[in-house]
Amino acid sequence: MTRPADIMSFTFASACLVCGVVLGILLRALFGRLAQRAASTTSQWDDLWWNMLRQIALPATAITGAWWATNILRLEEPVRGFVERVLLAAIVLTVSFTIAQFAANMVRSVALSRSGVARSASIFVLLTRGTIVGVGVMVLLQSIGISVAPLLTALGVGGLAVALALQETLRNLFAGIQILASKKVQPGDFVRLDTGEEGYVDDINWRNTTVRQLSGNIVIVPNAHLADTVMTNYHQPVEETSVTVKVGVSYDSDLDEVERITLEVARDVQRTVPGAVPDFEPLIRFNTFGELRIDFSVILRASEPSAQYLIVHEFIKRLHRRYREENIEIPYKPYESLPPAEEAKQERPELTAAR
Template sequence: MNKPLIWVLTVVIAVLGPLLGILARRLVDRIAAKTSARNLTLHRMGFGLARDLAMPVCSLTGLLIALSLPNGLPFSPRAVHQILEAAFMLAVTYALARLAAEVVTTVVRRITGMSGSVSLFSTVTRIVVFVLGVLITLDSVGVQITPLLGALGIGALAIALALEGTLANLFAGVHILASKTVQPGDFVKLDSGEAGWISDVNWRTTTIQDIPGNYIIVPNRKFADCILTNFHRPEQDMAIMVEVSTGYDSNLEHVEAVTMEVARQVMKEHDAGFKGADPRVRFHTFGESGIEFRVVLRTRHYEDQYLLISEFMKALHKRYRAEGITFPYPVRTLAFARDEDPRSWLPASLHTP
């Protein structure tokens, strides 16, 4: 067989490899879409691994067959085989890194009960698996990795000193997730005043989404050192207090009964209220204008308190007016000396002759 024909055949086989890879990838996607498996997680991971390996395996196999033809290579076949072997191992390493990251994230979520995105675990896992795969690849092609490991150790020490803040954030993020004090999806409030849901904890920052929908980015080191309140631990429902006052002439027992009835009705009729809890009324202060008391309601989530308080105040105002219960207006009595003219307290422009 003459050389031009061999070269043409080599090119054809090299091109067929990626085409077969594309067909194999589409076939895996179609089978994954049609297969109804009992364990969806394992099947998703298996199909994902097959999809990642379809293109590189078919392409590298086509190249290996094409370059193995007689008189088809103008250079050493051994060098070609080493290059293809290294490329294949890197492709497998990439696919295994993605699979390992997904496995670790899934296992951690099931053990800890986390919800939401936790990119820190997947990032660390991918880096570890990929570094190990590169070292194994270099060793398989004849590169001595022992001196390389020594150089990497010295380089890692220098990088650790240069990236002290970054590494501190990394280990702080691991501590945040391992301690289970907060988890993605929890509603927290920092001592600096920021409040919102934990959206993600990555290798450097913790992302908090506040009630208006904006993202608050906090470095992991500062987040781990701050004093925070977790409104989802130990339970998501929470007590809220509404300050109310009534006149001194009011019948306090009647006020308490009416207020309790309104509070129960509002908590029952609105989804924001915690229906299994009973409200409480506690009188606490003889104020300047009336008797002040506190109504304790219970809401399902932190963000529901605003709607519950609003609905309670509207219902309580309407019911007090119907029952004749007064809301006291601010009243202040001024006492003057007998020989003092009260008009002296007024501005000069308001004095009358």
């Protein structure tokens, strides 16, 4: 300023600034309380709305108070121009980050509603936030007098060098986008990799995919490797999966009676075990004349892949109990114990060869 501001103007300007901050704190607390109340509803949109207002309340009122304070002080150039550019930058950044956070939360909410995974498809969340913030930064630069065109040209020239340096990272990024866009694998799906690992897809981010095994361990797979690998998705095309149990009975058994009893046990398992499909009709198919027994397969149905273990567990227990009650024999090859001398020869073959 070229002349000192009077005490009254300075007092009013300070009061505007303080009132803006205090009002922002009060509104932030109010919107936070409303957000907590909205969290108890089934809709996610009111949660996003109140959280956005809570986030923007304090910066918006503080910037408004600063703007009123600037007008009251009647600052002169070049100080006034500098302060206005700072306030404009604060407004653009506040709006950009608020919209970016709102859009990212909206994408996360949609992904959660479709897959049920809390940290699902974070690659889309990061891309959404980064795109909006990038646009906001370019608007900011343009609004304060910095031309964006030369910057974009420089980025285009340097993009080749960056792409070469980050080749593997970009490969994983675009592979992750391709995986999600194809909808062959989604967060929440139960998959088995060609290496044998299986579990639920927990998240697909910009570099790798995390698979949570039933034991709780996390398998981290690069997106590029996941896109090229042979994989079984048990949630595609439907989440239900067939469960096959191999069984064998003696040649002396009445196969019609074996089929009847086995189906009774299978139907009971389908109706009573959690995770089984109650209205599914179990199947039994005899398939092999074995060395000691006639083998057949029992086909059950699980509502989702991880439920098959409890279904098999209960079916084996109940079938074994029922076979014992009905005197149905399950043949097995007895273990043939060797004489001590022969057992010692098998355990230490080098001594036998030396003799």
